[in-house]
Amino acid sequence: MIEITSPDQFRKKQRTGIPKQIFDRVESVLSEVELRGFEAVQEYSRIFDKFEINTENLKVSEGEIQIAPELISTLEKETIDIVFERVEKIQTSIAKSALAETKEQIGSGYVCFKPRPTERIGIYVPGGVAPLPSSLLMAGITARAAGVKEIIVCTPPQKNGISPAILYVAKKLGIKDIYQIGGAQAIASMTYGLQNLLFKVDMVCGPGNVYVAAAKQLVSSKGIIKIDLVAGPSEVLIIADQSANAQYIAADMLAQAEHGTNSPAILLTNSKELAEKVKKEVEQQLSWLKNNETAIASIRNFSAIVLIDDLDQAIEIANEYAPEHLEVFTKDSERTASKLTTAGAIFINTCESFADYGMSGGNHILPTGGTARFLSGLSVYDFVVRTYIEYMTDEDQAELAQKTSIFADLEGLEAHSNAARLRGVIK
């Protein structure tokens, strides 16, 4: 079922991206919604979600949001409350530096690099297979910590109404505009707006299926709005030595694998004994799962147990692979982790399950597919826009006019040179 392999073999393994034909289909959804607005959304809802949407049921009513807390169990509510508090604590702390203003004197003038929260954002909350309140928690708390005032939500319509867990989270976040729109048509609606039914946003965030990911990528590349991240298949890389617990590792690999049929779960270990134990555990635990088709596909086609020489080699491979999730179970996990530079999130002595639900405090919207080389997990930083404000005195301009015009001449920009030279004489 899962192979034990060498680093060289592992390096040849490919991760998957979004297939081209998906982009073509999504492109047409985007242009139809841009052109025909709500009418197009109605058609797609009928086709993809088997749901008749109209101006009445498009938006979740205030009553439904108000009653949500009474429709979930006390234990569920307590759980959401704990997660809320933990994620909020970290993002509030990050906000201190993310929203810091820089002001510095330059000559007799100044430069200020002034931050402000993004004005209006849209959060996509998946709900096709199961409702994902945790996604709303992660994106919503982070945006609020940044000071974002206007937040709207799109989530696929459900026969029995939107999950009360999602509505409870929305209520805690003070979100009132929740639209029953799913898939690429939701991203299109938030990007272009639906006349007076839904106003367009400046930024779209939240994970989704491959259609949602493709739609986000397309609207972002057109430069119309900002997006958080394009989430590819979720992935975990685990570094472990002989001191690690094989049962935990196998359980974590399966938790990763159940995310999708192409979710890599990789173990790097220098212990042949652990490798064999994990292999056995994976097979055993798989047989206990009620629904294991998805996990089986990922384990068989995208996962591997890689035997490495020593932990240094593991660190080298991990930094190169730049995984979304990186778990460390070694004799001195903190020491091992200190040498890891390139991952969305690194878990020391814990696992993605706790992290996915914010129990460990971080964010679960993370860069995938090796993009952790240059992208960061979602944080307050992503919701901050900054403007350079530059003030110069007349004296400074007079003094620098000649030098500025020299630079402009060097670049062949005559009118720039003129504009500077004009300031060369104090009136």
Place this chain on the structure above:
Amino acid sequence: MIEITSPDQFRKKQRTGIPKQIFDRVESVLSEVELRGFEAVQEYSRIFDKFEINTENLKVSEGEIQIAPELISTLEKETIDIVFERVEKIQTSIAKSALAETKEQIGSGYVCFKPRPTERIGIYVPGGVAPLPSSLLMAGITARAAGVKEIIVCTPPQKNGISPAILYVAKKLGIKDIYQIGGAQAIASMTYGLQNLLFKVDMVCGPGNVYVAAAKQLVSSKGIIKIDLVAGPSEVLIIADQSANAQYIAADMLAQAEHGTNSPAILLTNSKELAEKVKKEVEQQLSWLKNNETAIASIRNFSAIVLIDDLDQAIEIANEYAPEHLEVFTKDSERTASKLTTAGAIFINTCESFADYGMSGGNHILPTGGTARFLSGLSVYDFVVRTYIEYMTDEDQAELAQKTSIFADLEGLEAHSNAARLRGVIK
């Protein structure tokens, strides 16, 4: 030549984007370079730059870089030195918050949001019409202030060698790898690498023509690398009242207009007298320019003088338009500027000419086409990647195992639930 118009008329004016056929042509350049590497680059250099490139002249020699300071005038050198110092001062100051590490206790564990500089970046320095050392200054100083270690440069080949001003700036930045490659093939080379001739980077920055912009947009949307910004046509919006100097404003509008044939230069004023004066000045100053074809096209087709009721209306329009450059010349410019929220850079009592050359201290790589609603000008923040590091104690995990598994069950993720529940018993 330039029309005096109303806010309603102005709002109908369209800004231009990158035409679709450009994307198609650039897409083929990208895939050829990905597939055939240096051979493809040689062909494109022959076609687009009329330059025979080989493994010998691909890279600028160390000797050429060393001798550069002797090939430019003392005044040019002094000018570059002043700009360097000013831009570096601001970015070093921004680095303090951009590189701040957040560490916060969560339960009996902790979360650390750890920053690091992007490892390896490529800067594109335009040079088709005229060499643009200022672009290298802006991107290079900012990257170095963030701590980026590896920087390479691509710039179009020139018959008489790369401009010594560009090489002087490179020398000051400690950049040794300067490749004579221009256009979309340069972006492709930095994205995919050219075997052992040029190693691929994690991020590409710097402005360029429409082919460069399209190439950056495409490689970014594929998720292969990060880019700074996709620069559309440069633009200025000026807010002025009757106290403003019409000569300055006209000069600034022309400085904007000479950037390209589709560069909007917009004046919002509540003074009919100023509007008339600026109109006259624009026409007069245009006639003084040696090369005015570009500026004439932009002034005629994309620029406008807009008569507004009062400054509040100007502020509303400006925040909506979200211009790249926003100049303020009012009786109390600082007060007016304090109400402006949405622009790449706001210049108080000064102009883009000083800002383009870093004299006012900011960065000239700024969001265009209204993207300032959600994007910021280039700064140290763009070169920082952050990783969540999450540590949980066994006790915390045992305590939270049940609640985590409840959340996982709520989302229908069985293996997640298992992985959490396994940690529920302390060994």
